[in-house]
Amino acid sequence: MTNFFAFDELTWPEVEELARNTPLVIPLGTGYAMGRLVEALGNPERIGLLPPLPFGWRASGISVPENLLSAVLQNLSNSLKEDGFTSVWYLIPQNLELELNNRITLPHPSQFRPAPALPADADRSKVVLIPIGHTEQHGFHLPLSTDTLIIEAIAQGMVTQIPHQAVSLPVWPYGVSTHRQAFAGTLNCGGRAFEDLWLAVIDHLVGRGFDQFYLISGHGGNCSFLVNVIKYAGERHRRIFCATAWLYLSGKEGAEAISRLRQSPIGGMGHAGELETSLMLHLRPDLTRMELVVDETDFIATPNYYMDWYEGGALIANPPWDDDTATGAYGAGSLANAEKGKQWLEAAIREKVCHVQEIQEQHRRREQRRNAGYGLWSGEKLKPKKTPDN
Template sequence: MTSFFAYDEITWPEVALLPRNTPLVIPLGAGYDQLQLAAALGAPPRVGLLPALPFGWHGSALSVPDAVLGALLRNLLDSLRDDGFTQVFALTPEGLQLGLEHARIAQPVAARLQPARQQLPPAAAAGSVILFPIGHTEQHGHHLPLSTDNIIIDHISRAAAALLPQLAYSMPLMPYGVSTHRSSFAGTLNSGGRAFEDFWLAVVDALVARGFDRIYLMSGHGGNCSFLTTVVKYAGERHRRIFCATAYLHTAGPAGAAAVKAHRVSAVGGMGHAGELETSMILALRPDLTHMQRVVDETDFVATASYYMDWAEGGALVANPPWDDDTATGSYGAGSVATAAHGHIWLAAAAAEKAEHVREIHEQQRRREQRREAGYGLWGRT
């Protein structure tokens, strides 16, 4: 009898111990028959299910071209192969042309479990800021699950939309992003920078074609941020009457940073990756996935005046040194001092920060449209 486990709920040392012939599967959406999947895989003892992509394929609530989605999926599957896994597959509805060849298992989706035919975002959300929580599936030290970034940014996005239900609409979580640091610690995937950019630009194109003009790409993973900046720049050039924005992570603006400073226990260098901030947030949201007995504090980042690490990399320099220069366990920071109480405080601050961004996006679009309608500058030329 085949058993299934959630790949993203384990830690990277547990991924490192998995037999490399363990089948790993990335589903497109939900509603597949696990008995049929087990049979297609030859009835192995265990199968790892990775987080499902929520949209992107034809027939989903929001689709992009097959070639764009196929490139992103190939990179994700290659990440698993790079970790030594020999049986990696995308589980997809029938009829898609994704160029995955033998790395694809196609199944009919049970009618009772098919997503609603309604497109996302719904037409009723026109005029709202469309929030896209974009996380990643990656290692977070010995004590936090691979889903850490996903859990946190999904909560923040939904909480921000709940604060402003008439102004914002939160889309389903996208659980994959970009990681250039993969070789030292098992478990981390990589969409690939170019494929990631192409995917999100195609998403923006699809929304604009349906009349949406306010889009916020919200990242819960630092490695996504530079690539999302590129998406925003291309989107603004391609679609001149929209306001598409992103920001560096969360809890990083003036109000969020003030909340972090007011309640932190660790010194500078203690927030980092799987440090006090993220560990506190996961203790607040999913304590069942947090293994505090395994925490290893690592704060010996090679810091200089213009390049250092705390919650975000700081200083004037932008660099990308190997992670294992600074950490033996995959963590940067002091996770041992984390508390659920502080996690709740910082999550609330992060949601409020994002809600304020929503208000600003509305104001930016409103004021810019007023100028355009008035014929300001080049808009006045015929």
């Protein structure tokens, strides 16, 4: 009998130990007859299932052009092949003609009953939360799904607190990594493909009447690309308000919560350190292996370039990840505990709720100004006034 395992629940050393001919499958959605997948792959002993894409294809609730979706999928597959895996497959609904090799097409529920629109049309007045995680290594002790699980919990907490102001898309489990060569299991959508995908999602939603968006990320590598997305989206759709922010717990309240509870010095929260490990101990203690934690705080720091919860200083750089870590972690995971994780999650939700309210205020006040005919919004070209010569 074939054993299925969740690829993103592994740690990177466990990915490193996988036989390179293990079939790995990237599904579009869920609900397939898995017995037919087993048959299509020749009844292997094990099959690794990667996180399913929650939307993006026809009848999935949100659709984007198929060439953009294909580019993202191809980049994810290439990440696995670069790690040496030789049996990487896409599992897609039968009615799609994506430009992909190694695809397995099976009947899917969306062929027979299209998924409801995401979000529902009744939510047009709300801010659309777009939570984006990633599948990447988090040291010896945390799973590849860490970023996805954390940002999903934050988005769910936001909607629970302000259901009349925000609605969330399903969490997207893949992002951008420009430092994936050192440690196994880190995937990469590709920066340009990632930007094109999210611009297409916003195009789709604007076409349905949505006009307020908040792209939130659990993975630092996504953030610079999301800045590009919101800049292009704002220029393309002049009457929307589309925003992003650096990760979470990065504003005033978040910084205060971190400072109040942290035990590690600067450098203890870079990656898979005290903060993320605490959050995971609160959210998924079953996937957090404290007995395997290795603290690493020997980042090559200078006054204008150092690593903590976010990169600090005036310099922006991308040196090889393994210059500063032998295990994939930057930080002091051994200082983590679930109570700190609970309090930091609550603070992250409060911070993001305030952002939603500010997005709504910004959109409302800008629409009022536009509708009042401010400046060029009046439809008339302004001319400089001539002043008399002195």
